[in-house]
Amino acid sequence: MVKMKYFNIALLHYSCPPLVGGVEEVVRQQANLFHRYYNNVKIFAGMGGTFSQDYPIEINPLLSSRNEKIITSHKKAIEKKDVKPLQNLSNKIYKYLKKSLEGFDVLIAHNVLTMHYNLPLTYALHWLADENFLPIISWGHDSPYFYDDYPQHLREEPYKILKQFNPKMHYVVISNYRKKLFYNLYGRKGRFTVIPNGIDPITFFKLDSQTVRLIKEQHLFDSDFIMVQPSRLHPRKNIELSIRVLKALKDKGKNARLLVTGAYDPHEATAKEYYRKLKSLAKTLDVEKDVLLLAEYKFKSGEHLSPDRITMRDLYLIA
Structure with a gap:
């Protein structure tokens, strides 16, 4: 008889249901499927609520894209073209995640490593990956650099982290087209697994x-x-x-x-x-x-x- 192996899986995004959004729905569907096949699942998000009784959902405003402290730190970093205004919040998020993710086998981070809405969170995740704290999957749906009209300030620090390939992370993208775009964005580096968005x-x-x-x-x-x-x-x-x-x-x-x-x-x-x-x-x-x-x-x-x-x-x- 084959003994099944079950995993402790953490899912992370800026927000989760009942807030409505495409990635939010993908996070919900993934959590439902992992839970159905007897894995332990937990969702971490900056906004949203307890939309399911089947698995825990933890809301921390520091993970949000709309947190006033995060937005203020972004403004200061843009003015100075420097990462330093983000470091205090990055440290707080890093410590929070390191404590909260103890015992998990993997973290699936949706879009937070590729989008520009919460850079302190992005840096904190890179630090965790660099330490080999746990396997981190960057699940990439989108990037501002895929569009010709992205803001000028995204060309400068502290946003260059969004173009940085991290060899200690695993990368999943939602289509072959996105695979090509991310490969070029990261300086033609890395391996990408294509898993299209789906629903249950x-x-x-x-x-x-x-x-x-x-x-x-x-x-x-x-x-x-x-x-x-x-x-x-x-x-x-x-x-x-x-x-x-x-x-x-x-x-x-x-x-x-x-x-x-x-x-x-x-x-x-x-x-x-x-x-x-x-x-x-x-x-x-x-x-x-x-x-x-x-x-x-x-x-x-x-x-x-x-x-x-x-x-x-x-x-x-x-x-």
């Missing part, structure tokens, strides 16, 4: 437990294309066309599935014959395993799936 559809769509069982048993989320036909099995519904479309998609190399929700009327000979015709067509076209007639579906436990309006809603959402 089970929690995002609030899917019913019966739907989740079907998805897992049939590996529906591995599909390239899911077609849902919410109709009973009757010749007027022309379901054979959907089966032929499925075959065409399979011939194009797509992992496609067809889910038909309705049953045939056992009292009507025409409908029963149509059911047999559909089964025969799917077998002839070699897509029998990819056509799910949900009204007759049995879970591996032997229970029957009973599609209802909640199931219909869920199937529309994932299709």
Whole structure:
């Protein structure tokens, strides 16, 4: 029996839900997924709140992008073109993180090492990495230097840290395009793992437990294309066309599935014959395993799936 290894994972961003934002939602989704697979997760942020009871969330205003002390230190550093006005706050953040991150296996820092909103935090993270305190993943979504109209003061100190590759950090970026941009930004140094932003559809769509069982048993989320036909099995519904479309998609190399929700009327000979015709067509076209007639579906436990309006809603959402 293989023994699974579980990790203590810290996630860090300027803010977290219930504040609304793209990176904030990515942090939420990552935390949910890590927790679902039995890892210990904690979120550190400068703004936000306790949006989940599944894992701890710690809010420290010094991690925020809008903290007045942080903003003031930035202004002084820009005036002097020097790092020194940031050092006091950097030391405070460094000490806080070093104490708070004891016992963690990894820190995933979203955007705080690539954006210009809290430089004391950026410097503190570089210090922790330089000490090999714990593995730090710089998860890069964006950088002000990717745009032609970025402010002039970002060309000077103390902002040069944002262009500095740290060999003691690990780098993840959200696309191949971002990989190219970060590689050039860091002086053509470093290795970057590409992991696109994603969502956890089970929690995002609030899917019913019966739907989740079907998805897992049939590996529906591995599909390239899911077609849902919410109709009973009757010749007027022309379901054979959907089966032929499925075959065409399979011939194009797509992992496609067809889910038909309705049953045939056992009292009507025409409908029963149509059911047999559909089964025969799917077998002839070699897509029998990819056509799910949900009204007759049995879970591996032997229970029957009973599609209802909640199931219909869920199937529309994932299709």
